[in-house]
Amino acid sequence: MSELALGAINPIALTLGPLQVRWYGLIITAGVVIAVILTLREANRRQIMPDDIVDLILWMLPISIIGARTYYVVFQWPYYAQNPGDIIKIWQGGIAIYGGLIAAMIVIIVFCMKRLIPTWLLLDIIAPTVLLAQAMGRWGNFMNQEAFGAKTTAAFLHGLHIPQFIMNQMWINGAYRQPTFLYESTGTLLGFIVLMSLRHRLHLFKQGEIFLSYLIWYGIVRAIVEGMRTDSLMWGPIRVSQALSVILVIFAIVMIFYRRYHDPKLPWYLDGSGLKYPYER
Secondary structure, three states: OOOOOOOOOOOEEEEEOOEEEEHHHHHHHHHHHHHHHHHHHHHHHOOOOHHHHHHHHHHHHHHHHHHHHHHHHHOOHHHHHHOHHHOOOHHHOOOOHHHHHHHHHHHHHHHHHHHOOOHHHHHHHHHHHHHHHHHHHHHHHHHHOOOOEOEEOHHHHHHOOOOHHHHHHOEEOOEEEOOHHHHHHHHHHHHHHHHHHHOOOOOOOEOOHHHHHHHHHHHHHHHHHHOOEOOOOEEOOEEHHHHHHHHHHHHHHHHHHHHHHHOOOOOEHHHOOOOOOOOOO
């Protein structure tokens, strides 16, 4: 994180004695809360009990944080191997969204197996709200002046017609920077709007295809934006998140065609869980 430049926003929202509350944490929390509310509403429509969603969130959130931190540490291992005491210092920064997503997916799969809930359906319900949370979360990076791109000019930023407060925040270490946080936030917000607008269309999505569409949309956005960032996690010459994004896009496209071809009787998303609601275990 850079030193606070003139005109930049203070990343600390408020100080309560020795406790500092950062905008990053507040924004992430707000994104999670909104995503949970939207998920609860849609789960109810698809015959999945709200209590199941609440139980899932209680497991998924802490494990996702552990996953996000683990992913980051693995690809920064030369540093953490020399400084193992810093591994748990998540408050100093260093989490990766793909690590959190992978951990969350594992939790969802196991949870659905235990509760006898259709896994693809639950992934479909959650996926669009994750895009919204991701769009909001990038503004936490904005507050911290992180996840930015290469040096650019004031003329270029003016050409984007972005507000002055964003330009001020993009003045980092003596130069203007590409607002890659804004590119990804805009892309994921647009994806949220598209999926939310289409998911209730009759005979459009089979169960699982909203989630797979999420992988395609976010994968494309992230692959493009990741190529512009200056802080990518690397595996040799490869940008890890960019490579994973491409893999996920290909996987999701193949899965959509494979599932449609091999099982034409897949239930539609709007069919819901098919369980009696409220249902008995």
